[in-house]
Amino acid sequence: MEFLIDGIYSAFLLVLALDQELVRVVVVSLKVSASSTVIAGMLGIPFGFWVATAEFHGRRFLITCLNTLMALPTVVIGLLGYALLSRRGLLGAFDLLYSQPAIILGQIILILPLVTSLMIAAISRIDERYRRTALTLGANRRQSALVIFKEARFGILAAIIAAYGRVVSEVGISMMLGGNIRGFTRTMTTAMALEYDKGLFALAMALGLVLVGLSFGMNLLFHFFQGKIGR
Amino acid sequence: MLYQLNHLQKTYGNRTVLDIPFLTIGSGKIYALQGPNGAGKSTLLHILAFLQRPSSGAIQYNNRPVPAAEAQLNRLRRQVVLVDQNPIMFSTTVYKNVEFGLKIRAVPRQQRRARIEQALALVGMEQFATASAFKLSGGETQRVALARALVLDPKVLLCDEPTASIDTENQTAVIEILRRINAENNISIVFTTHDRRQTDVLAHQTLSLNQGRLTGNTNENVFLARIETTGETVSRCILADRISLSLPTALIAAQVGSRIQVHLDPCAILIAARTAGFTANNTFDGRITRISAENGRVRLQVAAAVDICVRLSMSEYRRQKLMVGEEVRLHVGEDAVTVV
Numbered sequence: 069m070e071f072l073i074d075g076i077y078s079a080f081l082l083v084l085a086l087d088q089e090l091v092r093v094v095v096v097s098l099k100v101s102a103s104s105t106v107i108a109g110m111l112g113i114p115f116g117f118w119v120a121t122a123e124f125h126g127r128r129f130l131i132t133c134l135n136t137l138m139a140l141p142t143v144v145i146g147l148l149g150y151a152l153l154s155r156r157g158l159l160g161a162f163d164l165l166y167s168q169p170a171i172i173l174g175q176i177i178l179i180l181p182l183v184t185s186l187m188i189a190a191i192s193r194i195d196e197r198y199r200r201t202a203l204t205l206g207a208n209r210r211q212s213a214l215v216i217f218k219e220a221r222f223g224i225l226a227a228i229i230a231a232y233g234r235v236v237s238e239v240g241i242s243m244m245l246g247g248n249i250r251g252f253t254r255t256m257t258t259a260m261a262l263e264y265d266k267g268l269f270a271l272a273m274a275l276g277l278v279l280v281g282l283s284f285g286m287n288l289l290f291h292f293f294q295g296k297i298g299r
Numbered sequence: 300m301l302y303q304l305n306h307l308q309k310t311y312g313n314r315t316v317l318d319i320p321f322l323t324i325g326s327g328k329i330y331a332l333q334g335p336n337g338a339g340k341s342t343l344l345h346i347l348a349f350l351q352r353p354s355s356g357a358i359q360y361n362n363r364p365v366p367a368a369e370a371q372l373n374r375l376r377r378q379v380v381l382v383d384q385n386p387i388m389f390s391t392t393v394y395k396n397v398e399f400g401l402k403i404r405a406v407p408r409q410q411r412r413a414r415i416e417q418a419l420a421l422v423g424m425e426q427f428a429t430a431s432a433f434k435l436s437g438g439e440t441q442r443v444a445l446a447r448a449l450v451l452d453p454k455v456l457l458c459d460e461p462t463a464s465i466d467t468e469n470q471t472a473v474i475e476i477l478r479r480i481n482a483e484n485n486i487s488i489v490f491t492t493h494d495r496r497q498t499d500v501l502a503h504q505t506l507s508l509n510q511g512r513l514t515g516n517t518n519e520n521v522f523l524a525r526i527e528t529t530g531e532t533v534s535r536c537i538l539a540d541r542i543s544l545s546l547p548t549a550l551i552a553a554q555v556g557s558r559i560q561v562h563l564d565p566c567a568i569l570i571a572a573r574t575a576g577f578t579a580n581n582t583f584d585g586r587i588t589r590i591s592a593e594n595g596r597v598r599l600q601v602a603a604a605v606d607i608c609v610r611l612s613m614s615e616y617r618r619q620k621l622m623v624g625e626e627v628r629l630h631v632g633e634d635a636v637t638v639v
Contacts, residue, residue, distance in 0.1 A: 195387055197383060197385075197386075197387040198387060198389070200350055200381075200383070201383070201386070201387055201389075202399075203350055203376060204348055204350060204376060204379075204380050204381040204448075205380065205399055205400035205403065205447065205448075205451065206373070206376055206377040206400050206403045206404060206451065207399075207403050208369070208370075208373050209369065211403055215389065218389075218390075219389065219390060
């Protein structure tokens with residue numbers, strides 16, 4: 069018990085002192101996760117909107133595939149990414165392995181199905197009357213799509229937050245495609261795994277605290293946007 | 300002519316929900332569209348609003364065929380606005396809801412403000428401009444939806460049961476708004492309703508739909524009926540499980556146990572005070588619950604085993620001096636019965 073309390077105490081000290089190593093790891097993590105979330109959002113949001121509103125053969129099959137891909141383990145994506153990015157791989161010529169872009173690519177593969185699926189769910193929940201009302205008030209197809217998009221904004225925001233939470237906390241892809249290089253590809257989760265291996269719990273716990281704090285902050289922000297604060 | 304429909308059909312799979320051989324709708328009038336649930340009223344409104352396309356047949360608007368191209372349809376939609384039975388508000392303020400269509404039409408901000416204020420004042424909702432549209436009651440929502448439509452100064456206003464889900468006070472307000480915009484702005488209105496009184500007070504013309512088809516009668520006095528026995532010349536028909544009528548077998552032409560729809564012509568039903576009543580077949584007793592004047596005739600609502608409407612000429616009404624609350628006897632002759 070004393071060991072745990074000491075660990076938490078030391079972790080707090082590291083966070084409060086803004087330890088250089090801790091800050092560096094957090095910055096890399098945030099940068100990589102934000103990049104992959106933004107790119108996955110840019111791809112997944114329009115794609116999800118299209119799947120939710122279009123009628124085409126194989127739509128249900130596509131949704132089933134997306135739902136299945138949501139459960140893809142990070143190590144599988146790590147392996148797949150390694151096969152693609154290693155020198156002998158299809159994208160080996162780009163020399164991306166053990167770099168931040170490699171982690172970003174892997175994380176995009178991880179969260180693209182999640183963003184798309186949650187987007188489909190968010191749009192499907194929107195009442196059909198919104199589209200009809202926009203059309204009868206003179207909107208064209210693009211303007212009525214914007215109305216639906218606007219009405220689904222909290223669902224979309226939730227999708228983005230869920231995706232960010234997923235990438236910031238994953239370890240498999242960062243480890244296998246990033247290589248846990250100090251100051252370059254070392255993320256919060258890979259650093260925690262390393263510190264655990266070394267038996268140094270203070271930094272690992274400090275990073276854990278930052279992760280939990282981040283998650284809490286994101287949810288707080290979401291509720292703020294949703295207008296739940298102050299009710 | 301505002302609308303002309305020719306051989307218009309709307310089908311979903313094998314089910315035909317609308318089948319109208321010919322219909323014209325004139326400009327500047329108020330049309331009531333009556334019919335039971337599932338009669339095709341909302342589908343017809345959606346087609347008139349250019350939100351749905353007919354499966355077959357032709358529709359003309361302002362004497363021109365309705366185009367198929369989306370861009371041209373959008374131009375037509377800007378002249379015709381549909382107000383849903385349960386209108387949905389965009390999740391923003393009342394003001395911004397009303398502003399939506401004007402913004403789409405790129406109306407300058409100053410003009411927008413003036414028109415929005417005017418529209419909200421017309422429906423008596425000006426004090427709600429900054430309120431969240433999601434927090435309005437059913438009646439308030441209906442009025443804001445009307446303002447949202449009227450601010451666009453449409454040529455045609457289509458209302459799907461505009462008073463179905465609101466209280467009496469708001470019903471009266473909505474009816475008054477519709478009457479006013481038709482009279483003052485010459486906006487053509489087509490509205491659906493189950494309420495016969497609304498039709499009487501508001502509509503210049505009534506259209507009746509039943510199972511997707513236009514019917515000659517106005518759907519009042521239409522009852523589900525069951526054939527109980529069939530004889531060679533006379534069959535027994537039970538109306539709404541409550542009233543038994545003996546009718547010529549040839550007229551009914553249905554088998555025992557089958558279910559049909561029967562229309563009793565309100566002008567052909569005979570009515571008399573119970574004391575001076577009939578003794579013939581097919582008579583039943585009731586009490587007058589409402590009397591109203593309608594297109595030069597008198598309409599009496601009679602609570603018998605079912606609610607039945609009877610229409611009398613003004614002279615016949617004066618002769619009989621019937622009053623609300625009076626016990627009466629009705630006689631339904633075979634000339635009053637049509638199988639729908």
